[in-house]
Amino acid sequence: MSGQAIPLALADGREVAIEVRRSARARRLILRVDQTGGVTLVLPSLVRLGEAKDFLHRHQGWIEGRLAKLPASLPFAPDALVPYLGQDRRIRHRPEARGTVWLEGEELHVAGKPEHLPRRVTDWLKAEARRQLGEEARRRAALLGRPLGRITVRDTRSRWGSCSSKGDISLCWRLILAPDFVRDYVVAHEVAHLAEMNHGPRFWRLVEQQGVDRKAAQRWLKLNGPRLHRYG
Structure with missing residues (x-):
């Protein structure tokens, strides 16, 4: 089961994918929340999947508490800064423009409706990562x-x-x-x-x-x- 994920529904409506890892050295179930919001459950070799799910539900409150203490997210929004190639670029929304996303000097210009802006910035960054x-x-x-x-x-x-x-x-x-x-x-x-x-x-x-x-x-x-x- 190592490498699989167990979905866990949180009280606020979000769903978190719990990464599951098997460890021959583990003597008990170990739950970790890292600084990026990733949640990992380490299982001893003989622990069954059903027992792991029960353990997660019993500790759901602990998981939610740890996630709540993490720094806030930094959404892609008009006038927000995004560090493309390690340099901050300000997002400029251009609803009247044609096209999708393009770089002009120190600014990242995004065309289209405001509700499409976060996805367009994300898709552009992923495409740049794939290329470069x-x-x-x-x-x-x-x-x-x-x-x-x-x-x-x-x-x-x-x-x-x-x-x-x-x-x-x-x-x-x-x-x-x-x-x-x-x-x-x-x-x-x-x-x-x-x-x-x-x-x-x-x-x-x-x-x-x-x-x-x-x-x-x-x-x-x-x-x-x-x-x-x-x-x-």
Whole structure:
């Protein structure tokens, strides 16, 4: 059941997907709420799904309390700031304009009806992430001389990227909100997995050989990563 999710309906009408992980080391059920609002339930090997669901319902109040204490979200709205490529851009609503979303200097212009603005900004950012992160991954894979599989962009909370044994790379679209050196590091990290599917010394040498600032990027993500998940 590891990797699955259990939906939990909250008192305010929202539904939270609880990530379920199996652990051979766990001796009891462990419930965690991270800084991004992600909820994880760790189960010992022999605990059944029904018991896990009962546990979640008994602790629903605790989950709601922890979620309520998290920083408020940062919605995409007229005049709000969004850190595209790590630089704040002000959202300008252009209801009379034709088109969808475009960048003009330090402003992100959005056409159309006001109720469509949040989705249009989100879709534009995801498309930019897909294009720019994909180009960077293909460039770095070519420099390493490693075949690259499919590249996908998702809204992941527990990790910024992943690489499968087939050479498929998945990256969090919210990296498009981060500075260049952060995006470069995450992409280099996943591309290095095309050669080394581990985090041993050879892997880290491959990462650093790509000319990225590993320590600075890791520090930035630790300090600022949770904020990126508040946008939208």
